[in-house]
Amino acid sequence: MTQLANLGLYGLGTMGSALALNILDNGFALHVANRSADVTAEFVAEAGDLAAKLTSHASLADMARNMPAPRAIILMVPAGNPVESSIEELCDLLEPGDTIIDAGNTDFHDTRRRTALVEGRGLTFIGMGVSGGEEGARHGPSIMVGGTPQAWAGIRPVIEAIAAKFNGEACADHLGPDGAGHFVKTVHNGIEYADMQMISELYGIMRYGQGMSPAEIGARFESWDTGALQSYLVEITGKVLQAVDSKTGAPAVDVILDRAGQKGTGRWTLIEALRLGQSASAIEAAVAARSWSSEKQTRIDGEAILSGTRTAVDLSEQDYADALLAARIIAYAQGFRLLAAASEEYNWSLDFARISEIWRAGCIIRSALLDDISAAFRGEMPKGQLVFAPAFAERLKATVPALRRVVAAAVLNGHPVPACASALSFIDTLSMARGTTDLIQAQRDFFGMHGFERIDGGAGHHGPWWD
Incomplete structure (x- = not known):
């Protein structure tokens, strides 16, 4: 014993x-x-x-x-x-x-x-x-x-x-x-970065695209803290946005300098994703957004020089809720893909269902989705992809159209949404049987004679530009 x-x-x-x-x-x-x-x-x-x-x-x-x-x-x-x-x-x-x-x-x-x-x-x-x-x-x-x-x-x-x-x-x-425990914690933090960034992007559109006050947006997040969107980050967002600064009487969020800090775990997630050949695009966008935020004076200069403007958008509350749900599912999926790649690389035999279960309480990314993620990993998981699990595939079919509307409205009206846009591009790429990298392979062969695979079989072929 x-x-x-x-x-x-x-x-x-x-x-x-x-x-x-x-x-x-x-x-x-x-x-x-x-x-x-x-x-x-x-x-x-x-x-x-x-x-x-x-x-x-x-x-x-x-x-x-x-x-x-x-x-x-x-x-x-x-x-x-x-x-x-x-x-x-x-x-x-x-x-x-x-x-x-x-x-x-x-x-x-x-x-x-x-x-x-x-x-x-x-x-x-x-x-x-x-x-x-x-x-x-x-x-x-x-x-x-x-x-x-x-x-x-x-x-x-x-x-x-x-x-x-x-x-x-x-x-x-x-x-x-x-290193299994510390790596899982690192990926947890990467997902946390993405979730926080996506929430802040939606806040930005509601605030500057629809003229809502912080308190109004906070009440909206508070109402979302049930059902599929229930989570610690949604809960505290509702509280933060409805808080008032005791010194000025202004919304508490308005007295905070818009320059986000980071301690390195988000960057570690990206470095390992790149090393393992994985896409963690939503996490990457979130880390980049924090880096951009540190350049406060550059952004002040940019608004003056580039005539930065943000114009009005017309989106429903349901659009925002569905967009956040879709983007959050995609961020989790990218995190678990990275865990799977590392588990194979380092022979860790990670139990993804168990990981999702120990994230259900206590941690920053705890959310209602984690029960469903655990069930998906313990049940039917076509091709090992979380987004292909029946429950999540159906949710994405229902909510990605809203994510598309939100991203499109934001882009057309000058509201930055790097994490939400990256999540949308990821799912669009994953659902396209034939993509556009055939052209990239042709370009690589043209300038470097790297060769390519043909659809009718065999590798090491060259294009007619070498005939």
């Missing part, structure tokens, strides 16, 4: 403190430390009654030396050098049977490399994706674990206890070896 590991947590920032309190709340003892001892002392003081199960240490080394074996130490420090140096330090202090858990946002390639390094030293390594922000970390996140089954067994009771629950089932699981 696998012995439950004794838990330690290093890094008491916002997420680390929240996760630590969650662990204590669920009745588990915990050792903690932080780079700054003052932060550790503040955390212990603020833990209140939960401090009875808490043991604080002056440093990571002090914690590792004084914890009883077997030890499992969760790292909640920034990605990059802080993680790297913490792992190096622990490798010199821990013993066989002990586990290091990286629970931050980490490039899965780093996780694969670190797994080999740590396990080469006789220890165990887990890369653990945690989604849900501070609120999720405190009260129940979605947790995606990568590592050996043995390592999972040693921490499973704790992870399942602290995870979000959906109909009583923990939204946490062991998904595969080495």
